[in-house]
Amino acid sequence: MSNENATTKGNVLQTGQQKKKGNSLLNLLASNTVPIMFIIICAVCIPISGFSPAYLINEILTRMGRNTFLILALLIPIMAGMGLNFGMTLGAMAAEIGLIFVSDWQIYGIPGMVLAMIISIPISMLLGLICGKILNAAKGREMVASYIISFFINGIYQLIVLYMMGSIIPIKHTTVKLPRGYGIRNTVSLLNMRQKLDDLLAINVKGVKIPVATFIVIGLLCLFIVWFRKTKLGQDMRAVGQDMEVARDAGIDVERTRIISILMSTVIAGFGMVIYLQNMGNLSTYSSHSQIGMFAIAALLVGGASVDKASIGNVFLGVTLFHLMFIVAPSAGAKITGDSMIGEYFRVFVSYAVITIALIMYETKKRREKSQMAELLAAEQEADA
């Protein structure tokens, strides 16, 4: 009896799937519009820009090493259903505070990086906790709330860095401090730390530098994320992300789980920022962090992620495509228009455009799924008649 049942149900399901199959190619295209768009843009721009493949690969590897860790920080909140964490900027600020201290204490190289990360942890955790609590009060509007929180915390960061450092918080070194005696300079040089991680174990293949140590660190984070998905906490986060009420009924502490996810994201973003800045070699005290969240999110979305679904694969595809465009577009733009500014303008414009398109597509996809239900109902009725 029960076996027979299973087969009839199997049949029902199969007919459903067959129906889907006809649209599958279209669906595939529709759900990957953003990556496909970028592949086309890059394919057009690469020949125009006239860069050599070795140069392009070199640039991409550098930028991959610089940005991937930051982008990976976004995965955990998406898993917990909290959308794109614009609040990762908070972690970036924590990392900058760590780096300011380390520069002041003149601790160089890898030890300096590690110390800056360690200093950033408690600050990130505190900020993540605050952010998580606020986001719990703003369920369903996490993205906009986290975006505004990052502006708010930016104000506090500026207060600390501009007025309290040097006056209340001891800062000694004059290369870090403003001449007036308190506050931090616009630019803090990280020359002693510059690309120290990237150069560690680096190998050179035909003029292409591969920052092995950086990739090892990124690889470790990827492994951590893969492992984390298998833990009880990871499973709880996935459950909370998909249906808060069901998770709560099953006994999962929804609020706490959500806070932990934001907290982890903030801490990882802090580490990512240290890696990012060691590659850049200097810290713009008041602006380095401001667009970090925006670019990381844009890159992730370019990789085909959406508000509720993102994988490690999306991160790598996204970082490659997004930065490939960054490299080739200015040059291509300059070649076509004769004005190099057009490329600069283009990259900021594209970042915002990508985020907007991805958000719109997420909504339309949800609506399309809903109208599919209605179509199914109409079709079922036709079949009845």
Place this chain on the structure above:
Amino acid sequence: MSNEHTPLLEIRNIKKDFFGNQVLTDINFRLEEGQVLGFCGENGAGKSTLMKILFGMDVIRETGGYEGDILLNGQKVTFNSPFDAIAAGIGMVHQEFSLIPGFTATENILLDREPQKKSVISEIFGNRLNTLDRKEMSVRAEKAIDRMGVRIDPKMVVNEMPVGHKQFTEIARELSKDQLKLLILDEPTAVLTEKEAEALLDSIRGMASRGIAVIFITHRLHEILSVCDNVVVMRDGFVVKDVPAKDTNVEEITRWMVGRSVENAGSDSASVTDAGSDSRETIMKIEKLWVDMPGETVRNVNLEVKKGEILGIGGLAGQGKLGIPNGVMGLYEAGGKVTFDGKEIPLNSPRKCLDASLAFVSEDRRGVGLLLDESLEWNVAFPAMQIQNKFLKNYLGGLIKWRDEKAIHEVTQKYIDELQIRCTSSRQSAKELSGGNQQKVCLAKAFALEPKFLFVSEPTRGIDVGAKALVLNALKKFNRESGVTVVMISSELEELRQVCDRIAIVSGGKIAGILPAASPSEEFGMLMVSNVK
């Protein structure tokens, strides 16, 4: 029933009221280990409330708790939350699915009870960093599925499952709890196909033979007869019958469920039906209507409404009766053809419906029906102002339109008197009124539109007896004096029979049949459960 030993569950004198509205009165029953108890009754009979009490749901405590005792194995128990009830061995499968859509059956069955493996990291950072023991998880899920006796694929993801599988996943989840002694199934077969339902009944028998007691709530009466040991019939918050299943039959249960006083119910409406509704012209023709309203899906409805009549639409909850007006008025996505007064009305466009002189009093009066923060005057006049440019004074040849406050005040006052809306003044804000008075404001709002055709959905839901009578009379008067065609949707059959000329019963999203209001209630009862899916 033997009195020597203590039963697994005993319910003693349970009483419950929601803010003075008595919904359960002196409920008593007992349940032995391995017994199956069938629960039936019309909507609003109090079944759900009773189960909520039994399962320790928050809503009960928030509304002032209950009176009476629940005894489990002879011990008095008080559940402060569903978790207490679960710990005591009670499991419940709700009507709405409580499953994580992107998880497999296994993951859902063991949600938050996953077997885990310790690691070095979890020793330091706490148990939540234990890794899940996938192997053990599938073993336990398999075991639970075996106990249920219906095969489902433990690896299938919930949102790809047919509805029936989801239901079985929920049941397997309850069965995977080792302490389970009593399982409450709230209309589990409502979403199942005939064959799946059969399989479920088999599985209930299996559970019972393993010593698990089952409370089985369903509208499909023949299922109760085939699987239950005892049947409890509820009506208006009372247990009207508690009999062994083998001593009764479907007709009898139906009569107990609906049959208040079969003789006098039809007498009032009998006088109005003989007008011979067939001879009247059709004002609205609904053809092949489908509506995608969550929980109230409508499938292939064909219906003709005669001019000047009051047509009732009844049926059990979730069968689609609410979907019909919401679909026609464009509040939920719908398809099909609706012709009104010779012209076709476009669906999915509320404004077009209102322009065609249709009006709708929604069942969701706080969400759709009222501007809660605004005054009564505004509430009554707003749609008429918006749609028909009533209560407006034109200046400069219509370029500037000002509200005619005086006319608004007058019309509001008129309806306040007519419908006896209890308020301090016509400028009081709508949210300060009681439910019954809010309902009257909704009606006044629709009346002020002076429509040709009025949909009224659940007009008496959640209001007291006095207000109920007033609302129903107002509707009747509106129909008789202004010649407006009224379609009234209600879960309460008795109320439909008092007011309506004809009553259509919706079952399984379709019209199961249309009867004159004076027909005996057994016939309505049979129609209600005819297509239940």
